[in-house]
Amino acid sequence: KAGVTQTPRYLIKTRGQQVTLSCSPISGHRSVSWYQQTPGQGLQFLFEYFSETQRNKGNFPGRFSGRQFSNSRSEMNVSTLELGDSALYLCASSLVGGGNTGELFFGEGSRLTVL
Amino acid sequence: GQQLNQSPQSMFIQEGEDVSMNCTSSSIFNTWLWYKQDPGEGPVLLIALYKAGELTSNGRLTAQFGITRKDSFLNISASIPSDVGIYFCAGQLIQGAQKLVFGQGTRLTINP
Numbered sequence: 001k002a003g004v005t006q007t008p009r010y011l012i013k014t015r016g017q018q019v020t021l022s023c024s025p026i027s028g029h030r031s032v033s034w035y036q037q038t039p040g041q042g043l044q045f046l047f048e049y050f051s052e053t054q055r056n057k058g059n060f061p062g063r064f065s066g067r068q069f070s071n072s073r074s075e076m077n078v079s080t081l082e083l084g085d086s087a088l089y090l091c092a093s094s095l096v097g098g099g100n101t102g103e104l105f106f107g108e109g110s111r112l113t114v115l
Numbered sequence: 116g117q118q119l120n121q122s123p124q125s126m127f128i129q130e131g132e133d134v135s136m137n138c139t140s141s142s143i144f145n146t147w148l149w150y151k152q153d154p155g156e157g158p159v160l161l162i163a164l165y166k167a168g169e170l171t172s173n174g175r176l177t178a179q180f181g182i183t184r185k186d187s188f189l190n191i192s193a194s195i196p197s198d199v200g201i202y203f204c205a206g207q208l209i210q211g212a213q214k215l216v217f218g219q220g221t222r223l224t225i226n227p
Contacts, residue, residue, distance in 0.1 A: 045213075045214045
């Protein structure tokens with residue numbers, strides 16, 4: 001079974017630009033969430049999607065947004081990039097609706113560098 | 116917001132030694148998860164704990180969900196070189212929700 005797939009793995013942007021990151025969850029997983037990982041702040045929750053609806057949102061500015069498609073794939077977008085947005089962005093999926101649904105499975109991440 | 120205090124921040128041990136790390140919180144969590152992250156990779160789930168007092172093993176790894184629901188520990192027995200990495204605890208306030216609160220991580224280094 002394929003794991004969580006994130007693209008691109010690496011990207012470099014300049015301040016003021018915007019970026020879109022993509023995530024394909026594990027087949028059958030309908031819940032997708034995004035996390036930002038930085039050396040200073042660690043892993044922080046960005047938002048969670050289920051059935052194309054945002055269910056929960058972390059404490060990030062409105063420049064961070066996301067969406068989920070009918071096939072459960074998700075994208076996140078960061079507009080007007082700042083230097084502090086440089087981070088590893090991780091997507092996680094989980095099986096919702098039965099069993100041990102607390103288990104999140106992470107992708108390898110998209111490493112964003114803002115210059 | 117909620118915070119998890121994970122300790123120690125780093126460990127330097129000899130191969131074959133046992134390892135212990137723990138997480139504490141001021142908040143009650145319904146689920147505790149332990150992850151391992153290798154450089155350039157995403158976190159990999161090691162153990163999930165769902166009930167207070169639960170003790171769960173996964174090979175040489177053993178983790179427990181504290182009785183107060185505010186803490187958890189992870190033990191690794193007979194460490195081997197591939198155990199090197201960063202270990203994270205994560206708490207889940209609502210079982211099944213995807214919002215996790217993570218500890219700051221324990222970096223494990225093993226001297227062969």
